[in-house]
Every structure is written in structure tokens, then in C-alpha cells.
Amino acid sequence: MITEGKIGVREAIWLVTLAISAKMFFASPSMLVGLVGNTGWYMTLISAVTALAGFMFIYLLLKRFPGRDIMEIFDITLGRVLGFAFSGILAIYLLFKAVTRIAEFNEVIKVYVFPLSPNWLITGIYVICVFTLCILGLESIARFAKLLIYFMLAGFLVVLILSSQNYNPNYLYPILGYGLDKTLLHGVVRSSVYGEVILLAVFAQSLQGLKHIKKEGVIGILLSAVLISLSLLSYILTFPYYTERDITAPMYEMATFIDYGRFLQRVEPIFLFVWITSTLISSTIVTYSFIWIYCRIFRMQDKKPICIAGCILLYAAVLMHKDIETVLDYVQWLRNYGAIFVFILPLVSLATAFIRKKGAKAHA
């Protein structure tokens, strides 16, 4: 069986945070405004609380089977066939997520920055980077994330602070948006925004033990919630609900509005750095988790051929979407149904473990 090196607590926290929060740079905030109005900034906190509850099930499952990752736990609790199916579904979900993220990035960057560059070139360069990091493995991806996170956080905060010149607190009203019921409903359903926390269960054997996994998951979700909520708050302070829902990438637009006279304007390249690197790390770790699950469920001894095949598959799948609307539909689907894959599958496994009396507690 293939093995992976260990990563530290901070590296795991930043990795999860980056994987989760990269999506705030794309079209999701605009879609959110269409659904709940100007309440996205606190709706995401409801999603975070739901995701924390979902993560607790994942944690309880891991606690029941110490030293094992989620693929092994699926096999033990559900049997080899069903376990294989559950792990496979999770792998396909993660691949679809990576594909959607790169396709979304590709489309948005074409709209704003490289309108003349062909899709195959942007995607190709991007997938080469993903492939390189996947070959280097989890340790390298995590260290790369930790290395860049401070610059990225600084860039992100600079954009938010500089944008304050365009903030209008009146845009927060009507305070309940399209209604509290819609905010609550979408808040719970869209908990999949924080679904990347499942990566901790996928790479459980590479982490520093159960106690640390709990800490990494909780801090990762909370940090991401703060970052996503802050960014959504800054969008709604800049754009009223009736314009924000029409914008392709609010964060980029917001960065273009920064204008402090002739010496400080056109600062969106700062944001581009944050945008590209966070998306790269985020899509890499999701792709790598697909490759990892694939290797584990098929009991492969070498991940390199799967990295090559996985990245070719990724490249082809990214190029297969019809238009930007299709990509946005995929994103919407992922947000609406993603929780089934990341929280419900482990919950089913946990329930089965209880019923079938499998795991550490059963033997105690």
C-alpha cells in the first residue's frame, strides 16, 4: 500500500483553510446574492456551524477507528463492495470539484485578464502546475500552502482595507435579505462550501493523531468562515444586492475600484496573485485527494502513473464544459448537493458502525 509523509498541525489547518476559502474569489458570491440577497455574510456562518456539526460526525467516525483513514473505515463498516463504492463516489465528487474549480477559474480569468489566450493554454499551464505538485506529494503541497498563506492573507487584507473607500453600510439593509427562512435554508444546504474539511479524513494517516485532527478541522472551518464572511461582507458593502448578483467575479471588480488618486490605483495585480495561488493550491489538494483515494481503493503501489492519468483526465474534463453558464450550474449543483458526499456518506458509515458494532468502542 502506498504511504504518505506526515504534515504538521498548522500546515493541515492552512491547507484546509485555503482549499475551502479559494471559492470566494469566483462567481459563488454573486449566485448567493441571487438566492438570499445581502445576507450572505452571515448566511455563511450558518453554513459553517452546519459544517462543524458535519465534521463532528467525521471526527467521531475517525475516533472509532483510530489510525485509519476514511477509505479504510468505509471498507470496515460497509464491507468491501459498498466501502469501495462510497470511496469511489467520494473520489469522483472530489475530481468533479477540482474540474469545476479550474473551469471556473479558467472562465473568470478569461473574462477579466486573458481574453485572447485559448482555454487549452490557460488550462494546460495550470494543470502542469497541479501535476508537478501532485507528483511531489502531500508534504510538499502542505508546505507550499504554508509558505504562501502569509503573503496571500496579506494581499487579501490589503484589498479589503483599500476597498473600504467604497464601502456603504446602508447596503447591508434590508438586514434579512430575501427573508430569514431563505437565509437559514440556504445556510444549511450550502454547508458543502466547507466540505473540503473531508480532506482531513482522507489524509488522516498523514496527520498527527485524532486529537489534532479535531483541532485542525474546527480551526480550519472557523478560519475559513471568518475569511469567507469578511469577503462577502466587503462585497455587499461595495455592491448593493441589485448589482452584485450580476457581477461575474465581485472580488476582482472590487479590486479594480480601488482609487486613491494617481499614485494608488489599478492595484488588481495584488489580487491576481492571491487569486491564482490560492486557486492553484486549492485545486491541487482536491485533485491530489482524488488521486490518493483512487490509489487506495485500487490498492495501487505507485501513485505517479495515476498522477499522470488523473491530470490528463482533469485537463480533458476542464475543457469539456460548454460555456461559463454550464460551469456556474455545476458550481451551484456542488453547493446544493455537496453536503451529501462530504457529510452524509461519513454519517451513514458512522451509523452502520454503531449498528454493526464495529470500531474501537465496540471492542472496548
Place this chain on the structure above:
Amino acid sequence: MRKAVITLILILMAMSLTSCYDANEFDDIIHVVAIGIDKGVSDQWRLTIQFPTMKESGGSEQSGSGSGKSQEEYTCVSIDAPSFFAGINMLNTSLPRKLNFMHAQIILFSEELAESGLINEYIAPINRFREIRKTSHVFVVKGKAYDLMKENKPFIGNLLFKSFQLLIKEGAMTGYFPHVTLENFSEGLKSTYHQPIAAIAAVNNGKSFIENGEPSGTEFKTGGEYSAGRIPRTGDNKIEIWGTALFVRDTMVGELDGDETRYLLLARGEFERGFFTIQDPQKPELVISLDIRSSREPEIKVTCDGSKPIIRLNVLLDGDLLAVQSGIDYEKPEHKELLEQAFRQIVKDGIEKLINKCKDLNTDALLFGDYAVKNFLTINDWESYDWNNRFKEADITVNVEFAIRRTGTQAKN
């Protein structure tokens, strides 16, 4: 073998850093400065664009003066086209370089277009175009945009970009025109909170400047009562930005002069500073000049409980004495209070008159809706209240707080 592959990759990477095969050099592109839009004659759009000719301006040429020089450095082309983008492509067939709008700062719409209610149709494509920054400035032109752009030349220095940026900056220092970007204007067109406004640009042909005639009498004028294009002035620079165009959705319904614009900006919290000239309260035939600035954002409270909205506006101003023709000692507390009271009344009357004008035109240009929205819990409630149509029913109370803080370089008259 491995070393050879790595070397090859490094060479390829180094080559890629020298740029793409189809890269554009800076002078392969025409950087458009201003875009003018009129209703076309041969087709729907009359698109006028202004850009630098990039002709070499050596030291000897630069030392030469005169307006002919700037005419050489900037030029305009116009085309009648079915759409904005068709116009760009059509123009590109006659221009030896590619048009690029990344540095376009000025977007001008003709008054005719603004009044016809078609501005949304014309602004939507511009708004979607990635090359045009939303921080570009939007103006409604008295007359035709095409005519104004022909007169749009750098008056001081050689750079039109810089000239216009500095001119716009002056707006904040005078309060005679608002600063409206493409984003502000587009947002206003869709807004459920308020109606859009735009600054007015005009060509001043100097007709209002009467060189010889009867000297002016003692009739008091503030200096701000003129409308765009009619300021009595003369000189080489024919363009002026002055006043505000009022809209209901995408239709221009009225115009504010310089004074009204100042009161509008005061109420919107966008007034920074300006010199006001008022009649001396004790000697009305003489004037007093004041340097006025906002001390804080205006306080606006709106309640929508009853049958009509109730609005309380409190404008907070500070000022310095600039000039007292009468020589009356306005530094003394009793006289100072009198002057402060007089100014408060002038601003209060001015704002009330402006509010009545806006009510008559059914346009909330004063941003009261931004505060009214706080009375509603959900967007559905807010939208069904239909603020933009309820504003005219509002009961509005205006209060002005003003204090003279300093008396200039002379402590006493």
C-alpha cells in the same frame, strides 16, 4: 538524458519569458482617452473616440506654445455604427493600430440621448466591456458629445489624461459638480434606493462673457447660479464641467445649476469644500466670502411608519471667514452668531428648494432611500414599498448646523 531534458525545459521556459509571439508593444495600441456617444444619423450609435496621436514631441517642439500643438497630440474620430462594438471594429479598419480602452477615463453622453430615456441601452454594452474601467467618469454633455470632444484639448501641459484628472479633482474643492463614475451611474440606473445623477460637461463658446457694456449693478449673485456652458468667462479652454443632470431611471429629467449642485452634495454627504459668497447680513449691498467644509457626514433619519415617509436631515458645516467687504467686526461673538445664523438660513433655504425641485421631478437624487431602507426587514417588503415613487410624498425637515472656526490671517477687521 535527465540533464538534457531539464536543460531543454529551462531553455523553453527562458524563451517563454521573452513574451508571446503575438504580444502587443505599447505603441502598437491606441490608448483611447475619451469616448463620446450620440444618437447616430446613418446608424443607431454615433461613437466618437479621442486618443493621442503619439507623434514625437521633441524638446524644441515642446518649447513652442499654442493650441495647435495639442491638436496634433490628440485627435478624434467618429463613426455611425449599429453598436458600440461594431463601431470599434469598423474604426479599426481605418486606424493602423488596435483601439484599447484600458485608459479611457471619460465617457460622454449627449443630452439628447440622456433625455430620450435610452441611456441604459447605450451604457449596458460599455458596462459589460472588460477594457473600460468602472472608475471612468461619466458626463452628460450639453449639446453633442461629438462637438465637445473636438474642443477637448489639454489646456495646461500636454497630457489630456492628467488635465482631466485634475479638473475632476477640482470638483471636490468647489462642489460645483458631482464626481460620478461609470459604476456609480450604472448602479443608480438599477437602484431601488435612489436615482442616478451625472455631472454636466459643456462647451463654453464665450458668448456669456460680455466684454464691453454697462457695469454690473448691485444685484447680488452667488456665482453658482449659472448653468453649464453659460458661465461668463473667456479663454482658450472652452470645456467646463458644471452642475448636475437629474435622472428618473434612464431618463434625464432635469438639471441643477452650480448652487443647487452644492446643496445636493451637502445633503448627499459628498461636499468636501467650497468658497461661498453671501450677502452681508448687516450691509446687504456688500458681500462676505466664507470657506465652507463639511464637519461630518450629514445625519439623516427616515421613518416610513405612517402614510408618508418622514425625513430629518441635519447638515453639519464648519467655515472660515475669507473676506468681509463691510469691515464689520464679525470676529466678535455677537456678530459672528448673526453671520452664522444668516448662512444657516441660506443653506437651509437652498436645500429645501432643491428638495422641492427633486420632489417635483420625482427623483431621489439626495440618497434618502439609502436610509429609508433601514425601516424594512426584507428586500420584498422594501421593493413593494417602491421608494423611488414614494419619495415625492415625503415630509422633509432640514436643519443646518454651522460654526465659523477661524477668521483667516486677520484676527480683527
